[in-house]
Amino acid sequence: MEEGKLTVRAVERALDILLCFTGASEMTLTEISAGAGLHKSTVHRLLASLEGKGFVMRVENTDKYRLGYRLWELSANLSKEGDPGIILLPEMERLRDLLGETISLYVQDGLARVRIQAVQSNHAIRRVAPVGARMPLYVGASSKVLVAFAEPALQERLLASPDWPVGLDKAAFLQQLGETRRAGYATSVEEREPGAAAVSTPILDRGGRLVAALAVSGPANRLTLDEMLKQAPAIMEAARRMGTMLR
Template identity: 65%
Template sequence: MEEEKKTVRAVERALEVLLCFASGHEWGLTEIAGQVGLHKSTVHRLLATLEDKGFVSRDAATDKYRLGLSVLELSANLWRSDDPSVALLPEMERLRDQLGETVSLYIRDRAERVRIQAVQSKQAIRRVATVGARLPLSVGASSKVLLAFAEASVREAILSDPAWPSQLDRSTVGKQLDEIVTVGYATSFEEREPGAAAVSAPIFSRSGQLVAALSVSGPSNRLTPDRMHEYAPAIMEAAHRMGTISG
C-alpha cells in the first residue's frame, strides 16, 4: 500500500502565506488572512515567525508586509548554468529578434503550466509575459504542447481530473493533442484572453525527454492564424536547437 502523504500543517500554512506574494507586492494582515482563509491571530503569528527569519518584512508606515531578503538569498542559488531558463535565454532572444514577438518558456507543474523565462517583444504593442505566472493546462498553445507530448499516463490523469473544465470535451481535446503530435506544434487564438494569440513547440533533450514548451505570443491582429503557421517552422527549428543545449 502506498504510504499516506504526511505534511506539517504549520509549515503548509506558512508557505500559503508566502505564496500570497506571488500575486501581489505588498499585503496587509487582513488581506493575507482573507487569502489563506485563516484567523488574523494565526496569520499574525506566522508572519512574526517569517519576519524573524527574514522571509517577510513589515513596513511600519503602511503596516503592510513584503518579501524579505531571505527569499532573495534562496533565489540566488536557484538559477544554475544548466537550468533551461538560463541556458536557453540566448536562443530565446535570437527568436524574439527574428520574429519580433514575445518569447516564453513553460514547464508543467502538476496540472498547471509555469512560465519560467520570457523575452519581451520590442514592439510598442506587445504581449507582456510575466515570469512565474501559473496558468491552466486546459487552454493555450503551450498547454497543448505540454499535454500532447507528455507521457500517456500524465495526459490521461489530467484529462480525467474532475477539475478539468466541463465545457471542454475530453475526447475532442484528446484528438486535438494527437494532431499536435503529428504536426509538431500547437496554436491558440484568443483562447485564454481576447486579443492574444500564440504558437508553441516542444523542446526535447538529446535523450528524448520533454524539457519545456517554447512559445511565441503577440496581439491577435498581428499574430493571425496564417502568420502563426508561417512562423511555426522557425519556432520548431529554434526548439530543436534548444534541445541540443539543454542536454
Template identity: 60%
Template sequence: MEDRKLTVRAVERALDILLCFTRESDLGLTEIASQIGLHKSTVHRLLTTLEEKGFLIRNPATEKYRLGIRIWELSTHLPAFDEPAALLLPAMERLRDRLGETVSLYLRDGTERVRIQAVQSQQAIRRVAQIGARLPLSVGASSKVLAAYAPPEVQKALLEGQDWPSTVDRMVYAKQLKDITRLGYATSLEEREPGAAAVAVPIVGRSGNVVAALSLSGPVSRLSKETLIDYAAVLIEAAGEMGMMIP
C-alpha cells in the same frame, strides 16, 4: 512525536504563505489568511517570523507584505546548468529579436503550467508575460503542448477534471493533442485572452524527454493563423538548439 508534528505543521503553513505570492505580489493579512484557511492570529505570528528572517517585507503604509530579499538571495544560487530559465535566456532573446514578439518558457506542474522565463517584445503593442504565472493546461498553445507530451495518466486527470472550462470541448481538445504530437507545434487564437495569439513547441532535452514548452505570443493583428504556422518552423528549429543545452 507530537512536538515534531506541530513543528512540521508550522513549516507547512509558513511555506503555504510563501506560495500565496506565486499569484500576487502584495498581500495583506486578511487576504493571506483567507487563501490558506487559517485564523488571522496564527497567520500573523507566521508572518512576523518570515519578516524577521527576511523572507517577507511589510509595507507600513499599506500593511501589505511582499517577498523579501532572502528569496532573491536563494534564487541566485540556482545552478545555471540545471535551470532552463537562466540557461535558455540568451537563445530566447535572439528569438525575440528575430521575430519581434514576446517569447516565454513554461514548465508543467501537474495539470497546470508555470511561466519560468519571458522575454518581452519591444513593440509598442505587445503581449506582456509575467514570470511565475500559473495557468491551467486546458487552454493556450503552451498548455496544449505540455499536455500533448504528458504521461497518459496526466492527460486523463486533465480531461476528467471537475474544473474543466465549459467553453472547451473535451473531445476536440483530445484530438488537438494527437495533432500536436504529429505536427510538433500548437497554436491558439484568443483561446485564453481576447486579442492574443500564440504558437508553442516542445523543448526536448538530450535525454529524449520534453522538458519545457517554448512559446511566442502577441496580438492577433500581427499573428494570423498563417503567420503562426510560419513561425512554428522557426520555433521548432530554436527549440532543437535549446534542447541540446539541457540534460
C-alpha cells in the same frame, strides 16, 4: 503523532502564505487571508514567524507585506547548471529579434505550467510575460504542448482532476493533443485571455525527453492564425537547436 501533524500543517500554511505572493508583490493581511484561505488570526501569527525569519517584511508606512530578503539569499544558491531558462536565453533573444514577438519558456509543474523565462517583444503593443506566472494545463498553446508530449499518465491525471472546467469538452481537448503531436506545435487564439494569441512547440533534449515548451505570443490582431502558421517552422527549428544545447 498529533503534534507532528500540527507541525506539518503549520508549515503547509506558511508556504501557502508565501505562495500568495506569486500573484502580487505587496499584500495586506486581508488579501493574504483570502488568498491562502486561512483565518486572519492564523495568518497574522504565521506572518509574525515568517517576518522574524526574514521571509516576509512590512512595507514601510502601509499595512502591506512583501517578500523578505531571506528569499533572495536562498535564490542566489539555486543551481544554474543545466537550467534551461539560462542556457536558452540567447536563443530566445535571437528568436524574438527574428519574429518580433514575446518569447516564453514554460515547464510543467503538477497540473500547471510555469513560465521560467521570457524575452519581451520590442513592439509598443505587446503581451507582457512575467516570469514565474503559473497557469492551468488545460488551456493555451503551451499547455497543449506540455500535455501532448508528456507521459500518458499526465493526461490521465489532468482529465481526472476535480479542477477541470465544467464547460471544457474533454474529447475536443484530446483531439487537440493528437493534432499537436502530429503537427509538432500548437496554437491558441483568445483561449486563456481576450485579445491574446500564441504558438508553441516542444523542446526535447538530446535523449528525446520533453524539457519545456517554447512559445511565441502577442496580440491576436497581429499574431493571427495565418501568421502563426507561417512562423511555426522557424519556431520549431529554434526549438530543435535549443534541444541540442541541453543534456
